Amino acid sequence: xxxINNTTSTSSxxxxxxSSVSDFAESFLKFNGRPEGTAIxxxxxxxxxxxxxxxxxxxxxxxxxxxxxxxxxxxxxxxFNLHLIEACxxxxxxxxxxxxxxxxxxxxxxxxxxxxxLRAVPGCSFNxxxxxPLLAAYFHDLARYCxxxxxxxxxxxxxxxxxxxxxxxxxxxxxxxxxxxxxFDEGTLVKMGxxxxxxxxxxxxxxxxxxxxxxxxxxxxxxKVNTVVCSLNRDEIVREQIMxxxxxxxxxxxxxxFANDSFNNSDIVISDEEYMxxxxxxxxxxxxxxxxxxxxIFSLSDTCSVxxxxxxxxxxxxxxxxxxxxxxxxxxxxxxxxxxxxGDVRDGINRLGLDTELYWSRY
Ligand code: SF4
Numbered sequence: 001x002x003x004i005n006n007t008t009s010t011s012s013x014x015x016x017x018x019s020s021v022s023d024f025a026e027s028f029l030k031f032n033g034r035p036e037g038t039a040i041x042x043x044x045x046x047x048x049x050x051x052x053x054x055x056x057x058x059x060x061x062x063x064x065x066x067x068x069x070x071x072x073x074x075x076x077x078x079x080f081n082l083h084l085i086e087a088c089x090x091x092x093x094x095x096x097x098x099x100x101x102x103x104x105x106x107x108x109x110x111x112x113x114x115x116x117x118l119r120a121v122p123g124c125s126f127n128x129x130x131x132x133p134l135l136a137a138y139f140h141d142l143a144r145y146c147x148x149x150x151x152x153x154x155x156x157x158x159x160x161x162x163x164x165x166x167x168x169x170x171x172x173x174x175x176x177x178x179x180x181x182x183x184f185d186e187g188t189l190v191k192m193g194x195x196x197x198x199x200x201x202x203x204x205x206x207x208x209x210x211x212x213x214x215x216x217x218x219x220x221x222x223x224k225v226n227t228v229v230c231s232l233n234r235d236e237i238v239r240e241q242i243m244x245x246x247x248x249x250x251x252x253x254x255x256x257x258f259a260n261d262s263f264n265n266s267d268i269v270i271s272d273e274e275y276m277x278x279x280x281x282x283x284x285x286x287x288x289x290x291x292x293x294x295x296x297i298f299s300l301s302d303t304c305s306v307x308x309x310x311x312x313x314x315x316x317x318x319x320x321x322x323x324x325x326x327x328x329x330x331x332x333x334x335x336x337x338x339x340x341x342x343g344d345v346r347d348g349i350n351r352l353g354l355d356t357e358l359y360w361s362r363y
Contacts, residue, residue, distance in 0.1 A: 120345035
């Protein structure tokens with residue numbers, strides 16, 4: 001990853017109680033129309049447990065040892081992404097949270113997963129994701145559990161269900177609040193499915209209110225924005241709107257092509273050239289510099305960096321809504337390598353097709 005300096009330059013608050021959120025999640029899981037999950041065999045035929053980090057082959061270092069060692073040298077904690085729930089109040093065309101899970105794990109299961117991750121990678125941090133993680137009734141309890149075990153906790157959410165009350169209850173224990181914001185244009189958001197079933201969106205005014213209050217409650221909580229670029233928003237320039245909120249990191253991803261038995265987003269995939277044009281339009285950089293590299297970090301201002309990533313495969317430790325550590329480098333779907341409730345997380349990491357270099361370049 002290259003690091004590049006480029007320093008230049010109405011409220012729609014949804015009033016949602018914890019129980020109504022929980023009811024929504026339950027009914028979604030029952031009636032959302034997504035198909036039953038197809039059972040995918042665990043990857044046992046090719047034992048990757050002795051797989052070595054490519055750059056250290058001669059030293060015989062396994063991936064888990066490499067992660068532990070790098071974390072301790074760099075003091076950057078290894079981050080596990082806990083995808084608590086597949087259900088969401090939005091239905092984005094580019095969503096890759098397709099785990100085939102119709103039942104949520106219990107809070108006890110997730111506590112066990114957190115304990116097992118901490119045993120495998122002491123000092124690791126947790127990013128709570130989904131689906132929409134605020135639909136999980138035990139979101140706060142799980143975030144609190146991770147925090148009380150000494151781990152940094154972040155969340156990635158579409159933000160629609162965030163209330164002022166939620167912020168007052170949760171901002172104090174969050175290291176980072178991540179918001180998925182792909183566009184500020186209502187028409188684009190509706191086309192993308194980045195809206196509720198009745199077409200309601202999170203407005204720019206509400207985004208400002210949320211981020212301002214989070215900073216008031218916890219000035220140390222970082223605000224991160226994730227933007228996914230697909231054919232529906234590729235021509236937009238949102239830099240000014242992003243700079244209008246107190247963002248410390250803006251991640252701009254090229255949409256991943258994803259397909260399983262029931263879902264296929266190939267019609268809104270963009271080319272590398274189109275993605276690079278979006279970056280150039282929004283950051284004022286030469287697209288040439290992005291041609292041969294997967295990722296870059298730009299400095300957009302003194303307080304905001306931008307991470308540009310063409311490909312996430314193998315750069316993400318993901319535990320799906322079934323509790324499985326999953327590999328996304330094998331095909332266009334997720335392949336479970338270990339169940340983190342009952343299995344050995346360290347052994348699972350060693351069997352993952354994790355690109356350790358890409359992983360570290362992202363954090
Ligand atoms: S908000 Fe996130 S989890 Fe929900 S549908 Fe969109 S991409 Fe998927």
